[in-house]
Amino acid sequence: MIEFENEQTNVEQKVDNSANTLLDKEEFKNPENIAFSCRNVDLYYDYGEKHSLKNINIDILKNKVTAFIGPSGCGKSTLLRCFDRMNDLIDGCKVTGDIKYMGQDINEINTIYLRTKVGMVFQQPNPFPMSIRNNICYGPRCQGIKNKDTLNKIVEQSLKDSALYDEVSDRLDASGLSLSGGQQQRLCIARTIAMSPDVILMDEPTSALDPIATLKIEELIKELKKKYTIIIVTHNMQQAARISDYTAFFMLGELVEFNETEEFFAHPRDKRSEDYITGRFG
């Protein structure tokens, strides 16, 4: 009986970490600086059966790298997919609460427009089975760009931006699948950059890569943050510490803590973050 009551109270307990996740800092006060803001975001999978994000409150700064870390299954990818509404493709997925992009409710923005502004790089490199050139031209072509010169310029620029140009400039018509894994991932980044987005979402972009390819992508991300807002999911805490400006730590669907990366790793405010960083679980 007592146990039952305990369960009841557990369920009713409302998660409220907003004190730990909304920062009281100058940069966050100016709405101009904020790319995404989430308020009281809940997400349910399987027609409401699975509560996968619980009361998320977070602001993502423009032209900064924000890293999402946390144990497997805590909802990092799920939140990332909220930002370009890729969750719409999943049957039975429901999002409640406010997510704003540049101050505008993302449900009111045309999804196609949103996805051209918010690019996504997936965990597994997934170039299309076409030539390198066509891989990059795919997005712009879908937006109706047909001019060959323009497309060629886009190809060159995005390959240079993604640090792939020197390796593939002499075989742009080779299949995208003929590249190595790390090259494929950079091709996927190039493909995303070709849309000239404002934000790039990266879901564990280096988890399928070896250390050298990983290093290259990390260098690239540092380069890219001059132009783009980047949100990156990673399992690798060193990576988060190396490349990100802000770090968000998730657990069991909650956003536990959000802070400047240095501060987060030096002085975690939540016990759970501290345990995770020091490797006591997860």
Next chain:
Amino acid sequence: MLEELNKDNIVQEDKKFKRKELTDRIVKLIFLFIAIICASFVIFIVIFILEKGIEPFVKNYSLVEGEVVQQNIGLFFTNTRWLYDGNGGMGFLLLTTLYTTLLSLIISIPVSIFTALFIVRMAPKRAKPVIKTCVELLSSIPSVIYGIFGMGVICPIIQMAPVQTFAGNSILSASLVLALMSIPTITMVSINAIEAVDKSMINASIALGASNAQTNLKIVLFSAKSGIFAGIILGVGRALGEATAVQMVIGNNANGLGFYNPLNPGMTLTSAMLSGIGEASGIGYDVRFSLGIVLILVILMITSILNVVKNKMDVIKTKNSTSVIKKIGKFFSSDIAFIRTYFNDKFKKDSK
């Protein structure tokens, strides 16, 4: 002591695995044997038809009045009429066969592809299995039912055309019936091809701001193209080879000159083979085998050309250029060697 035991164990285990390997290899050979039997049946059928089909050109058939006839080789290629008396020409039958098939494909290919695309990518989740089952059922309906449907529904509709038709029996009716018959086949294969498209490609496309229509055309159909083409090859085979349903609606017009107009009645290789076969005798019966040769050759040629095209479509190309027979030989020679040594060893042991 312990060492000895281990040694024994290893020998024991080794024997066990050897026996397992032996059964594997024997089963493999048995399957090869069965495959060879099946393949030789096909060859046997072809030889049978060839032999029977050449007969009308060389054998003397006696008619009632004491005359003797053979199938005229020259007329077989040049005559514009099909006759069962030794003077028929199959040229227009062949043309009509190809023409009817082509017309049916013009209808069935787009319809099938879009049906498959709809079922996999657009249909509501609950409706999907229902529609899929319907298509599966359609593909198992026997051709005579399609023929009856053509006679009862399609022909009367064609008859409504403002021009004179042969009671609606026409090349167009045959094409429509063939299209209906091949749509389920092509659709089923296309569904499988489209379902096999890598989900991550689709996600990547959508994440790049492509609309659903763009994703479907540029990624889904593009990636599934060789699978869909395999379905089309099956559809072509079905359309080229269908006899019953075609014979019921095409009008069986022995004069081939009107073949260009789809509203005219016509005659295909298959319908010429089938129509009146019950009453046929002598040369009128045997010459159907000659048409059979033509039909087999056409189907073999077209499907192998289409297969070459399909293989060109596949992204992954195998570079191996050794001949198939050599490959098969290599594939099995090690098995035979293994089995031989196994039994040799065994006999040696037994004789000891």
